[in-house]
Structure formats: structure tokens, C-alpha cells
Amino acid sequence: MCDNIEERQRNSDSSEPASGEPASATVPSPESTPVSGTPSPAHPAATPATPRYSMWSTTRFMLRIARESVPSVPVFVLVLAAAAAARTTTEMFVAPVILNRIETHASLPSMLLAIGGFTLLLVALAATYDWCETYTSLGRIAVRVRVLEKIGLKTASTSYINTLDANFRAKEDKSTKSCMSNNSAGEQVWTTYTEICTNVIGFVLYLLVLSSLNPALIALVLVTAVASYFSSKRINEWGYRHRDEEQTAFGQFYYLQHKVAGGRDYREYAKDIRIFGLRPWIIELRSGIMRTLQAFYTKRERIYMWANVIDVVLTFARNGIAYVYLIWLTLSENLPASQFLLYFTAISGFATWITGILDKFSELNKESLEIAQIREFLDWPEPYDLDSGEPITKQPGHLYEIRLDHVSFRYPNADHDTLHDINLTIRPGEKIAVVGLNGAGKTTMIKVICGFLDPTAGRVLLDGVDIRTYNRRDYYTLFAAVFQDFSVLDTTVAQNVAQRLDGIDMSRVRACLDEAGLTDKIMSLPGGLNAHIGRQLFEDGVDLSGGQTQRLMLARALYKDAPILLLDEPTAALDPIAENDIYQHYNRMTQGRTSVFISHRLASTRFCDRILFMKNGRIAEEGSHDALLAAGGEYAQLFNVQSKYYRNDERDAMKKADDDE
Incomplete structure (x- = not known):
């Protein structure tokens, strides 16, 4: 029928x-x-x-x-x-x-x-x-x-x-x-x-x-x-x-x-x-x-x-x-x-x-x-030509300054701005945390910084130069990122990390997996670094859990070795113990890089040099973790609400670990 x-x-x-x-x-x-x-x-x-x-x-x-x-x-x-x-x-x-x-x-x-x-x-x-x-x-x-x-x-x-x-x-x-x-x-x-x-x-x-x-x-x-x-x-x-x-x-x-x-x-x-x-x-x-x-x-x-x-x-x-x-x-x-x-x-x-x-x-x-x-x-029009503009050559050891100069952004057909007149300077080598409730504009700001979205108003400057004068593909090479939505292809672990078919530095892949805390899991698989991920193409493929996949994406971002690292909710699928393990590696993972870290879990922010609390598309509060807690503003209120659950989760996890022993 x-x-x-x-x-x-x-x-x-x-x-x-x-x-x-x-x-x-x-x-x-x-x-x-x-x-x-x-x-x-x-x-x-x-x-x-x-x-x-x-x-x-x-x-x-x-x-x-x-x-x-x-x-x-x-x-x-x-x-x-x-x-x-x-x-x-x-x-x-x-x-x-x-x-x-x-x-x-x-x-x-x-x-x-x-x-x-x-x-x-x-x-x-x-x-x-x-x-x-x-x-x-x-x-x-x-x-x-x-x-x-x-x-x-x-x-x-x-x-x-x-x-x-x-x-x-x-x-x-x-x-x-x-x-x-x-x-x-x-x-x-x-x-x-x-x-x-x-x-x-x-x-x-x-x-x-x-x-x-x-x-x-x-x-x-x-x-x-x-x-x-x-x-x-x-x-x-x-x-x-x-x-x-x-x-x-x-x-x-x-x-x-x-x-x-x-x-x-x-x-x-x-x-x-x-x-x-x-x-x-x-x-x-x-x-x-x-x-x-x-x-x-x-x-x-x-x-x-x-x-x-x-x-x-x-x-x-x-x-x-x-x-x-x-x-x-x-x-x-x-x-x-x-x-x-x-x-x-x-x-x-x-x-x-x-x-x-x-x-x-x-x-x-x-x-x-x-x-x-x-x-x-x-023939759909492009807002910019990806193949034109001044070339950018990455300089080993050079850390870039990124500045948002009165940046506003509105999505197509939207009736209001998602970002409103943001002024922000990310200093070379600085670790920035961006926090706030859903819809505050955190991810949109990251996409503007990356050059995926051009500001509706204002400019994004790289070392004082408007990024729209640069070749956009060259600009993308300056960034490594783990976004909320990521792509994992049905291929080997090593190829997913290196994002290439040949010429892969296996020792570097192993080092990046170590940094992401995934080595033990990968080496336990048949084939190790050459194990197949996913079951749509390979009968021997394996499906990683959400947390393991996020760690794999962290390893991929580290392998690129870009001077600017962007992490958008990199621990969202991890439990508190696993999340804490990632935070212990955070300083080492971001060493020698400028990094921007988005998270809903405010406990992660204490590892950063500066915290931006966003609300309604604006930077509402700014400062270190301790300074914002002392100020008693909305960041402090939200942290106090969340920390109660963190303590409960950590206590339950520790109790379960004691029972298992």
C-alpha cells in the first residue's frame, strides 16, 4: 500500500x-x-x-x-x-x-x-x-x-x-x-x-x-x-x-x-x-x-x-x-x-x-x-568573499589581542539585537570565562569573535585591525574550538583528532588525548588510536558516550595548536567528578594560548583570569571570581544557587565511591 x-x-x-x-x-x-x-x-x-x-x-x-x-x-x-x-x-x-x-x-x-x-x-x-x-x-x-x-x-x-x-x-x-x-x-x-x-x-x-x-x-x-x-x-x-x-x-x-x-x-x-x-x-x-x-x-x-x-x-x-x-x-x-x-x-x-x-x-x-x-x-549572495582579503601568517609564540568595539548583532529576520553595544578587550594569553543564563548571548558573542558572524554594528579587531580586512579562511586558522554542536565522523580516533587522512602525528594525538583525559578509554578499544568511531560505516565501530565524545573534541581542538582556544560548554555532558578532572587540566591545556570559556556551571570560572557575566546581550558584570562574589551581584546569587547542587552532587559521588570500595 x-x-x-x-x-x-x-x-x-x-x-x-x-x-x-x-x-x-x-x-x-x-x-x-x-x-x-x-x-x-x-x-x-x-x-x-x-x-x-x-x-x-x-x-x-x-x-x-x-x-x-x-x-x-x-x-x-x-x-x-x-x-x-x-x-x-x-x-x-x-x-x-x-x-x-x-x-x-x-x-x-x-x-x-x-x-x-x-x-x-x-x-x-x-x-x-x-x-x-x-x-x-x-x-x-x-x-x-x-x-x-x-x-x-x-x-x-x-x-x-x-x-x-x-x-x-x-x-x-x-x-x-x-x-x-x-x-x-x-x-x-x-x-x-x-x-x-x-x-x-x-x-x-x-x-x-x-x-x-x-x-x-x-x-x-x-x-x-x-x-x-x-x-x-x-x-x-x-x-x-x-x-x-x-x-x-x-x-x-x-x-x-x-x-x-x-x-x-x-x-x-x-x-x-x-x-x-x-x-x-x-x-x-x-x-x-x-x-x-x-x-x-x-x-x-x-x-x-x-x-x-x-x-x-x-x-x-x-x-x-x-x-x-x-x-x-x-x-x-x-x-x-x-x-x-x-x-x-x-x-x-x-x-x-x-x-x-x-x-x-x-x-x-x-x-x-x-x-x-x-x-x-x-547564486545566493555571500556577505564576504572567503578567498579575498589580506593574508594572515601565524607567528610561532605570538599571542593576539581581540577587541570588540561597540559590537551589536541581530540575527536574520529577528526583531531585536542579540548583542547590544559590547566593548571588550581580550588581552594576549588571557583566560576569559563567559557565563550567564540561557539566551544571554554567550555563544553568539563567541561566533562573532570567530568571524562566523559579522557585527550588525561595530567592529571586531585583531591586534587593532578590523578582521574584515583579512582573508577570512586565514583568520579561522587562528582558532581551535569545541562548540555545543560538534561533528564526529565515522572514521578512526586518530583521524577524528587530527582531522586528516594521512601525515598524522600519532605521538601528538596520544598527547592530546592525555590532556583531554581520554587515553585509557581509547587504548582499551580494539585498534587503539586506529579504532573506528561510529557504527554506520564500520561493523567494529564503537559509540562513545556524550562525555567521552566531548573529551575527543577537546583533543581535536588541542591537536590544531591554534593560538586562540574557544570552549563552549566543553563539560556539559560530564558528571561533577569528570568535570573537575577537566578543570585540573585546564591551565595546562590553555598554556601559551588566549582562551575564552563559556559555561553554565559557575564553579568552572575560578580557573579563569577574568569572568564576564552576560545578561540580555550585554556584559552585566566583569571581574575575577572572588571579586564578583564579594560584589554580591547577580553572579554571586547564581553561584550560591548552583554551588548547593554542586556540593550535593560531589557528596553523592564521593559516597558512591566509598561504597564501591
């Missing part, structure tokens, strides 16, 4: 009209795209210009991609079209020519020669078509993969602010889906190009055959074919006009199918389904959705039936009139039976070519809308 519904969904999608969603795009002019050294608008990606990409523009785009990857693909489009049209035209002549031989009492050798000639020609055309189709299929895949590479490159290299824009992420998702299979627009469009060329060539050839007939008959064929196409198209668009109704129900079905019926997310919900006895409720939900879908598809098929009725009526009228006219020619002007057969076959085929041209251009327009989504994504 699921397969049937998904098939219906695909059929419904394929019938979308050419006048579907408008193809809007984001194309920044060269003058409007700031480089790294030029202060940029707050969020250019939030309000992009949106010119349209026409069907011809997307065709030029695909031809350009083909030229970059497999130039033969467009050539084979024309060869395939010529072979297909020639084969159909040849087949049209077979029966009339043989019938003509019979009418003229041609000799047997002449008859056999005609049959053999047609046979050889059809075999040659079919072989040419099949060979070209086989040869070009890999080329079309290569072109689609090339488009996917461009999408992946855009995703991997875009400015960080773009990744926070919901519109950007939606374009990325649509672009990827348009290139994910052989039937997606990124590859299927070449088949559509081939079929359009085939229909155009066939139309011209058949028109030449019919040119000796009454032009009124040709006009009749043209009018009835166009009328049949547009009436059927209008009726078949009912599914598109009601797509929201279908997609809502189908989306609910798809959601349940993948969440609770053995889909990719089933394991996440398996425990709840069993412990709460959710099976009857889920079955009831699924049955209701199925009834909704069944009613929708029943109504749609009844409406689509009228398209078939109209097509049959118009075809009957066209063929009937053509029969009458050709019979009249036969009786009044002695039209041979062979020519009667040729003309009648050509009339039917002529209508088919006309309908094919209209239908395939409609399909091309729909596919162009999907390709336009790809172009919109690839």
Missing part, C-alpha cells in the same frame, strides 16, 4: 503545470557583493534580489555544466533525436511502399529489396539509438554529479550566517533533491531535451509529407491536437491545484511510516511505543490518513477521466474528417491506396508530434523550475 501511495505521489508530481511556482532567484551583482575587506550589510542573505530564471536561461546553465564535465552529452541529445525521428518516419513509409509495389505489380526481387532495405535501415537506426542511449547515460549521470558537487561546494564554503537562514536551507534541500536520482530534474532534463528535438524533427518531416494536401486539413489536425492537449492539461492540473491537500495527508503518512513503521527513525521511538502501548493509537492515526488519501485519489481519478473522454472525442473527429477527405480524394482523383495509407498515417503521427512538442515543453518548463532552485542556491 505504501508503494502504491508513493507511486501516486510521483505521478501527481509529474503532472504539475508549466505555470507552477515562479522561478525566483538570488543573483547578486558584482558590485553589491562585499569582499572580506569591506564592511558588509548586516544580513544580505535575508533580503536577496529575486530576478527570474527563464527556461532558456536554465538550458544555457545545463549546457555550461555539460561543457565543464561531459561535452558529448548535448551532441548525443541531437543524435538520439535524429535517430528516433528518422526511425518513426521510416516505419511510416514501410507499409505504403510495400503496398505501392503490390499495386504496380513490381517484381519479387524489387519487393524483397525494398523489404530488406527498410529492415537494414531500421536496424541501423535502432542500433544507433541504443548505442548512443547507453553511451550517454553515464555522461548524464556525470553532469548531474557535477551539479551536486557545486551544491556541496556552496554548502561547505558558504558564509556561516547563510546557514542560519531558513530560506537558504530550504533552497539547499530543494537543490539537492533535484539531483538525487536518475529521474530527478538534474538528469531527466536531458531526456526531455532529446524528446523535444525528436518531436520537432518528426513534426518537420511529417509536415513535408503532408504539404501536398489541403492546408485546411493540416490546420484541422493542428487545432484539434492543440485543443486536446490544453483541455487535458487543464483537467489534469486539478491535482496540482490541490497539491497542498494531498501533500499534507501524504506528509503525515510518510512521517508515521518512517518514525514508527520500521523507517530510519524507528529505533528512536521503539521504546516509547512499547512502554506506553502506542500501537493502537498509531494504527488509528494511520488508518485515518489512509482514508483521506484514498478519498482524494478517487476524486482525482474521476476528474482525470474527463480528460480521456475529451481526447477520444477530438481524436475521433479529426480521424473521421481525415478519412472522409482521403476517401473523397481516392474516389474523385484516383488517389492510390498506398498514398491513402501514407497520408492517413502521417495525419495521426502529425497530431502526435504536435502534442509531444507541447507536452515536452511543458515538462521542460517544470524541470526548469527545479533547476532554477539550484541556480538560486548557487
Whole structure:
């Protein structure tokens, strides 16, 4: 049943009209795209210009991609079209020519020669078509993969602010889906190009055959074919006009199918389904959705039936009139039976070519809308050019000063600033702790310091120079970080720490794991430093706990050996004892570096030179741990609340350790 519904969904999608969603795009002019050294608008990606990409523009785009990857693909489009049209035209002549031989009492050798000639020609055309189709299929895949590479490159290299824009992420998702299979627009469009060329060539050839007939008959064929196409198209668009109704129900079905019926997310919900006895409720939900879908598809098929009725009526009228006219020619002007057969076959085929041209251009327009989504994504404007700006060369032993000069920041489409007029100087080699409640702006300030986000107002200065004058990639090399959200790939421990495949300094990996307190765990695994992390790619892979993964990320940050270390909640997944162990290493881990440390647990702040207490996007209090406690402000109040729980946790942990002994 699921397969049937998904098939219906695909059929419904394929019938979308050419006048579907408008193809809007984001194309920044060269003058409007700031480089790294030029202060940029707050969020250019939030309000992009949106010119349209026409069907011809997307065709030029695909031809350009083909030229970059497999130039033969467009050539084979024309060869395939010529072979297909020639084969159909040849087949049209077979029966009339043989019938003509019979009418003229041609000799047997002449008859056999005609049959053999047609046979050889059809075999040659079919072989040419099949060979070209086989040869070009890999080329079309290569072109689609090339488009996917461009999408992946855009995703991997875009400015960080773009990744926070919901519109950007939606374009990325649509672009990827348009290139994910052989039937997606990124590859299927070449088949559509081939079929359009085939229909155009066939139309011209058949028109030449019919040119000796009454032009009124040709006009009749043209009018009835166009009328049949547009009436059927209008009726078949009912599914598109009601797509929201279908997609809502189908989306609910798809959601349940993948969440609770053995889909990719089933394991996440398996425990709840069993412990709460959710099976009857889920079955009831699924049955209701199925009834909704069944009613929708029943109504749609009844409406689509009228398209078939109209097509049959118009075809009957066209063929009937053509029969009458050709019979009249036969009786009044002695039209041979062979020519009667040729003309009648050509009339039917002529209508088919006309309908094919209209239908395939409609399909091309729909596919162009999907390709336009790809172009919109690839042309999405960047607030700064990652490859321009003055280079930065790391100087061994040099510690940098970072200064925030009246910095404010507002996220795209937000109605208020997350950071408000912050002035802060982080001195070379200083250990800074940033604390505060959720939503205070701590992580946002770190991202501004990193250069991921450019201030809405104000400047970030590196040794007194605005960071927007520097090459942004070079600037990133100055930082090593452990963020709240981190990436762990299914590969070896050593490769995760070093973030490279070869040239890994194993002794340095071991030293970094020592600093992070993870060596004993790693060396207990089969393979040690070469043990596989994760089970999606490797049967012998292991899953680390949350705390162990955070330690692995600490080791990765240490391996980079950058002059500035940023730690955003690095101990969030650790228990108090393990957290205390990390703090014991903190001074050693940050030696010779400037470091900024974010934490909700204020007990960690005593290891830092200076503490910033943030509230509502501002630095509300500043000073050492002891100074802030003595001041009795909000930091002190929050610390007193938290310290009670720390003491309880530590007492419970110590009691458990004594019991175990």
C-alpha cells in the first residue's frame, strides 16, 4: 500500500503545470557583493534580489555544466533525436511502399529489396539509438554529479550566517533533491531535451509529407491536437491545484511510516511505543490518513477521466474528417491506396508530434523550475568573499589581542539585537570565562569573535585591525574550538583528532588525548588510536558516550595548536567528578594560548583570569571570581544557587565511591 501511495505521489508530481511556482532567484551583482575587506550589510542573505530564471536561461546553465564535465552529452541529445525521428518516419513509409509495389505489380526481387532495405535501415537506426542511449547515460549521470558537487561546494564554503537562514536551507534541500536520482530534474532534463528535438524533427518531416494536401486539413489536425492537449492539461492540473491537500495527508503518512513503521527513525521511538502501548493509537492515526488519501485519489481519478473522454472525442473527429477527405480524394482523383495509407498515417503521427512538442515543453518548463532552485542556491549572495582579503601568517609564540568595539548583532529576520553595544578587550594569553543564563548571548558573542558572524554594528579587531580586512579562511586558522554542536565522523580516533587522512602525528594525538583525559578509554578499544568511531560505516565501530565524545573534541581542538582556544560548554555532558578532572587540566591545556570559556556551571570560572557575566546581550558584570562574589551581584546569587547542587552532587559521588570500595 505504501508503494502504491508513493507511486501516486510521483505521478501527481509529474503532472504539475508549466505555470507552477515562479522561478525566483538570488543573483547578486558584482558590485553589491562585499569582499572580506569591506564592511558588509548586516544580513544580505535575508533580503536577496529575486530576478527570474527563464527556461532558456536554465538550458544555457545545463549546457555550461555539460561543457565543464561531459561535452558529448548535448551532441548525443541531437543524435538520439535524429535517430528516433528518422526511425518513426521510416516505419511510416514501410507499409505504403510495400503496398505501392503490390499495386504496380513490381517484381519479387524489387519487393524483397525494398523489404530488406527498410529492415537494414531500421536496424541501423535502432542500433544507433541504443548505442548512443547507453553511451550517454553515464555522461548524464556525470553532469548531474557535477551539479551536486557545486551544491556541496556552496554548502561547505558558504558564509556561516547563510546557514542560519531558513530560506537558504530550504533552497539547499530543494537543490539537492533535484539531483538525487536518475529521474530527478538534474538528469531527466536531458531526456526531455532529446524528446523535444525528436518531436520537432518528426513534426518537420511529417509536415513535408503532408504539404501536398489541403492546408485546411493540416490546420484541422493542428487545432484539434492543440485543443486536446490544453483541455487535458487543464483537467489534469486539478491535482496540482490541490497539491497542498494531498501533500499534507501524504506528509503525515510518510512521517508515521518512517518514525514508527520500521523507517530510519524507528529505533528512536521503539521504546516509547512499547512502554506506553502506542500501537493502537498509531494504527488509528494511520488508518485515518489512509482514508483521506484514498478519498482524494478517487476524486482525482474521476476528474482525470474527463480528460480521456475529451481526447477520444477530438481524436475521433479529426480521424473521421481525415478519412472522409482521403476517401473523397481516392474516389474523385484516383488517389492510390498506398498514398491513402501514407497520408492517413502521417495525419495521426502529425497530431502526435504536435502534442509531444507541447507536452515536452511543458515538462521542460517544470524541470526548469527545479533547476532554477539550484541556480538560486548557487547564486545566493555571500556577505564576504572567503578567498579575498589580506593574508594572515601565524607567528610561532605570538599571542593576539581581540577587541570588540561597540559590537551589536541581530540575527536574520529577528526583531531585536542579540548583542547590544559590547566593548571588550581580550588581552594576549588571557583566560576569559563567559557565563550567564540561557539566551544571554554567550555563544553568539563567541561566533562573532570567530568571524562566523559579522557585527550588525561595530567592529571586531585583531591586534587593532578590523578582521574584515583579512582573508577570512586565514583568520579561522587562528582558532581551535569545541562548540555545543560538534561533528564526529565515522572514521578512526586518530583521524577524528587530527582531522586528516594521512601525515598524522600519532605521538601528538596520544598527547592530546592525555590532556583531554581520554587515553585509557581509547587504548582499551580494539585498534587503539586506529579504532573506528561510529557504527554506520564500520561493523567494529564503537559509540562513545556524550562525555567521552566531548573529551575527543577537546583533543581535536588541542591537536590544531591554534593560538586562540574557544570552549563552549566543553563539560556539559560530564558528571561533577569528570568535570573537575577537566578543570585540573585546564591551565595546562590553555598554556601559551588566549582562551575564552563559556559555561553554565559557575564553579568552572575560578580557573579563569577574568569572568564576564552576560545578561540580555550585554556584559552585566566583569571581574575575577572572588571579586564578583564579594560584589554580591547577580553572579554571586547564581553561584550560591548552583554551588548547593554542586556540593550535593560531589557528596553523592564521593559516597558512591566509598561504597564501591
